[in-house]
Amino acid sequence: MIFIDGVGIGKKDYENNPFFKYGFRTFEELFGKIPHLDGNKYLESDNAFLFPVDACMGVPDIPLSGTGQTSIFCGVNAPMLIGKHFGPYPFSTLLPLIKEKNILHEFKKRKKKVSFVNAYPKVFFEYVNSGRRRLSVTTLSCVLSGIRLNKISDLRNGRAISAEIDNSRLIARFNYKLPVIKPETAAKRLLRLGSQNHFTLFEIFHTDHLGHGRNIEQLEKTTKTLDRFLFHVISNLSRNISLIVCSDHGNFEDLSSKMHTLNPALGITAGKNAEQLSKRIKNLSDIKHAIMEMYE
16 A cells, blocks of 8 residues: 555646646546546556545545544544544544554554555654654554564665655755665555555655645655656556555645645555455545455
8 A cells, every 4th residue: 555645536637736847647648647636537547546435435625634544544434433634643532442443453463564665864763762742643553553663774785665766855954875766666666565564655755744844855756766667566566466555545736725625635545456446435434345355
């Protein structure tokens, strides 16, 4: 699974939708067109499917990350459970549910091999070790399930991937002496790591940050890096591997606002069981169940 924070299917807008503004080869070449609200939101290519995923799930107001990600990784309608959308971190009453129902824990209970391949800087581990737990659902799921989080040494040794794909943020912000790698190199690494596990998770969260901040220079670079990465992953995916690309809400696809959107979240499936998965997933809470059903 590749989880991309804050990416929805938006309007055909060459000014405010980065996918139209900068172009997106993954959509244009693999699916024939860029999906948008006024056109066909269901696209298909050679054993790959693109489709909208309901992020509102019957609860009014704008979807937020805490409840959206809990819905994805725990298979529950989290905003309905607490009566509202909440974020960016999960609502306190959802913590026991995340500990018991997150998909990483579910695979671990079944004696399956799982891996969260993101690498974290030293400052993150200092934060966690301090006892503070304002964490995203993905990292919280690992901490609560006893799943190891990768360090920069794992990144250097090819056992992990940086959240920005190419290591650039770790170099610029944290001054790590790392090479800037090609998106295709990171994609090859993910495919290799994915072949070693029953479930592999990679999270990209800068899309949501940039949707809020709208740094134009970074937006273009991020869009193109993401595009090259996804294109290589999907184009070179083994038919024995199932890929799900998903998001928790819209944001990045509409730069006219710094807020999240009411747009459907982006969903892509490819490889083994791709069509079955695409038909099974209608809203965020369907994603975990669709994955686990393949193991029943």
